[in-house]
Amino acid sequence: MTATTSPADPAAQAALAGLFAPTGVLRAAINLGNPILAHTDPATGAPGGVSVDLARACARQLGLALELCVFTTAGQSVDAVTQEQADIGFFAVDPVRGAGIGFTAPYVLIEGSYLVHGSSPLQANDEVDRPGTRVVVGAGSAYDLHLTRALQHASIVRAPSSPAVTDMFVAGGYEVAAGVRQQLEADLQRHPGHRLLPGCFMVIQQAMGLPKGRGEDARAHLARFVEEMKATGFVHDALRRHGIAGASVAPAA
Known part of the structure; x- marks a missing residue:
């Protein structure tokens, strides 16, 4: 973290650290x-990923243990x-979450996509919202919050977590699974x-x-x-370091 976001004197930094932690x-x-x-190292079980890298950088800037x-x-x-x-x-920015959380501008943009059976008649994202279509989402995920507001005719089925969506979709014979494009791929x-249906049904901030x-x-x-x-390329480098394709650095606020 460069000095431009750090308080000029130790007392100011200590006060700011107290606000955060x-x-x-x-x-x-x-x-x-x-x-x-985020992911866990298969060898050690330790968490890693872009969000972990950002958390470490934030703690260093504040002079705090993490x-x-x-x-x-x-x-x-x-x-x-x-x-x-x-x-x-x-987090993905969402007005429901905003009731208790103060958000920054986004740092990464991620596509949300639909997965369907090979024989499904659905060919486009805007065809999903129809009576009789059941869409499996991870409970409490950004997709769940967005689709709860957006879908008028299709119904939502909630899996325990986002990584469990596809298995539940397949096992239950549902019509659509919704989630992070890379996870579904x-x-x-x-x-x-x-x-996967072409394109995306939402872009997550x-x-x-x-x-x-x-x-x-x-x-x-x-x-x-x-x-x-x-601006310094930290997020871009983290995405590349962790082998993340398909996500992009958000533009400057």
Whole structure:
């Protein structure tokens, strides 16, 4: 982290660190349910990924030790930050979540796609919202929140987590699965005979956030941190380092 977002004097940095981390340790909520941003090392089981890299950079900038609070679903991660059991997190921006979380501008854009059976009559995203179509989503995910508002005729079936969506879709004989394009592409290797609909039904704005009660000064500083991480190439390099294809760095706010 370069000096441009750091307070000029130690007292100011200490005050800012206190706003972010009342316990003296920066607790970062990491959602393993989003494979674009977080994963576990197959050899060590340690969490890694773009969100972990950003959490470490944020802790260094604030002069704080870092504690990773690892969750398997977006809903758990949202709850942890909303209830101030974690100090920062990495989320898709959504107005429902915004009730308790102060968001930055996005740092990464991710496509949400639909998966269907090979023999499905559905050929386009706008054909999904029809009576009798059941769409499987990860409970509490950005797709769940968005489609709950957007779908007028199709029904939603909620899987326990985003990584469980495709297995539930196949086992239950449902019509559509919705999720991160890269996750669904990987699932096709395990479930041949299915296909992705062209394009995407939504673009997810992935941002950082903190409990709304921490105040505007803390949120504004986190927003400046995110902008610098984009501008300096940190986010781009992290995506490349972790082998993430299909996600793009969000434009400057």
